Amino acid sequence: MSLGMELHNAPDPNFTFAFQPIVDTESREVLSYEALIRGSGNQPAYQILEQVPAERMHLFDEKARMEAIGLAMRLGIGCDLNLNLLPSSLYSSPTAILSTMEAANRYHLPITRIVLEVTEGEIIADMTHFASLINEYRGLGLKVAIDDFGAGYSGLNLLVNFQPDQIKLDMFLVRGIEAHGPRQAIVRAIDQACRDLGIDVIAEGVETIAEYEWLANQGVRLFQGYLFAKPGFESFPPIHYPECS
Amino acid sequence: MIHLIYASVETQAFSSAQLTELLQKARVKNEDLHITGMLLYSDGNFFQVLEGEPDSVDGMYKKLHLDKRHQQLTMIVREPIAKRYFADWSMGFSSVTPEELRQVDGLNDFFRDGSCFVGLDNGRAKKLLATFAEGRWRARLASTERP
Ligand SMILES: Cc1cc2nc3c(=O)[nH]c(=O)nc-3n(C[C@H](O)[C@H](O)[C@H](O)COP(=O)(O)O)c2cc1C
Numbered sequence: 001m002s003l004g005m006e007l008h009n010a011p012d013p014n015f016t017f018a019f020q021p022i023v024d025t026e027s028r029e030v031l032s033y034e035a036l037i038r039g040s041g042n043q044p045a046y047q048i049l050e051q052v053p054a055e056r057m058h059l060f061d062e063k064a065r066m067e068a069i070g071l072a073m074r075l076g077i078g079c080d081l082n083l084n085l086l087p088s089s090l091y092s093s094p095t096a097i098l099s100t101m102e103a104a105n106r107y108h109l110p111i112t113r114i115v116l117e118v119t120e121g122e123i124i125a126d127m128t129h130f131a132s133l134i135n136e137y138r139g140l141g142l143k144v145a146i147d148d149f150g151a152g153y154s155g156l157n158l159l160v161n162f163q164p165d166q167i168k169l170d171m172f173l174v175r176g177i178e179a180h181g182p183r184q185a186i187v188r189a190i191d192q193a194c195r196d197l198g199i200d201v202i203a204e205g206v207e208t209i210a211e212y213e214w215l216a217n218q219g220v221r222l223f224q225g226y227l228f229a230k231p232g233f234e235s236f237p238p239i240h241y242p243e244c245s
Numbered sequence: 246m247i248h249l250i251y252a253s254v255e256t257q258a259f260s261s262a263q264l265t266e267l268l269q270k271a272r273v274k275n276e277d278l279h280i281t282g283m284l285l286y287s288d289g290n291f292f293q294v295l296e297g298e299p300d301s302v303d304g305m306y307k308k309l310h311l312d313k314r315h316q317q318l319t320m321i322v323r324e325p326i327a328k329r330y331f332a333d334w335s336m337g338f339s340s341v342t343p344e345e346l347r348q349v350d351g352l353n354d355f356f357r358d359g360s361c362f363v364g365l366d367n368g369r370a371k372k373l374l375a376t377f378a379e380g381r382w383r384a385r386l387a388s389t390e391r392p
Contacts, residue, residue: 111327112327135324135325136325138324138325138326138327139246139247139325139326139327140327141327141328163322163324163369165369195376195381196321196376196381196382197321197322197373198321198322198369198370198372198373198376200372
């Protein structure tokens with residue numbers, strides 16, 4: 001009991017958010033903003049997260065989502081909001097998602113605007129458990145994205161028992177794709193499977209025109225990366241749409 | 246509430262009278278079971294969305310397997326949904342030629358007034374419908390479409 005109280009009372013590092021858009025390059029609309037943790041002086045996420053004791057991480061994770069919703073609403077978000085979720089908080093805390101939904105209600109953000117992002121590596125261990133827990137909330141309108149897709153050893157297997165709303169292609173697959181046959185073959189396969197299953201594919205970490213052109217030619221139209229917009233510190237940054245040659 | 250989306254292939258060519266009869270019966274039954282959805286028929290291929298409580302939908306899908314009028318039932322997705330996409334339709338229906346499906350305009354026609362696709366937001370059902378239109382999930386392809 002007292003342990004729980006101490007955890008609740010322990011001071012968290014000061015943190016805030018940067019927002020990076022996920023853009024649809026065909027319609028030139030912003031599909032969503034991903035909320036990225038930053039220090040109050042715009043320190044990178046890892047510098048904040050390393051200050052959080054492991055046993056407090058899921059509470060921090062929960063609190064971060066609530067704060068991100070508050071800030072996004074103050075900034076006047078008019079599209080989806082992608083929020084990171086540690087699957088372990090889902091297992092260890094019954095309020096992990098409820099608190100996010102409550103915050104959404106409090107700030108009048110429709111639940112259907114929220115996309116929870118989990119990384120591939122974190123869920124493969126117990127896919128069935130994760131799917132059954134998260135599906136309850138999907139029934140309420142929450143969307144789910146799998147982050148770093150293609151980074152681990154599971155890849156497409158993951159889609160056998162669980163079809164998320166979005167997958168985010170791992171940057172490793174995107175890097176230099178215009179000149180790398182194996183990367184092209186794998187991304188083509190992922191794209192085809194996702195199309196067949198009605199899953200949106202988002203290419204992350206796109207940094208060069210050549211990467212962008214290859215992916216756009218393949219039919220990918222959702223992008224997140226420096227080429228389009230850098231994360232905006234406590235703001236929605238300006239967006240640049242590159243022209244294909 | 247869930248939706249279940251599947252594709253199948255007719256065993257013998259349906260006449261339009263037979264399709265009409267199938268639909269009439271299906272709609273009465275679906276209303277009883279609080280099932281909504283839509284059925285698309287194109288050149289021998291079916292694409293159907295069933296929405297409702299898990300028991301009703303799973304029960305119906307089981308029964309559909311016993312129906313000798315179609316075969317190769319392929320479940321594409323079965324997942325929870327927050328709201329019905331086809332709330333006003335005990336079973337919306339559209340019969341289209343592969344050519345119509347292939348043309349973007351043909352697909353746009355679906356979204357005209359009076360069609361069950363009006364107001365369909367950009368969720369899974371709509372995306373999969375677009376995929377079906379592109380020729381995926383059609384086990385039987387028209388001869389002109391064969392590679
Ligand atoms: C492609 C296809 C779709 C069908 N969709 C439905 C449906 O949505 N609802 C329904 O009750 N029956 C549907 N049926 C018919 C059922 O298979 C079954 O014949 C019908 O429910 C009558 O069942 P009963 O003999 O128990 O009365 C469909 C049949 C086919 C071939």
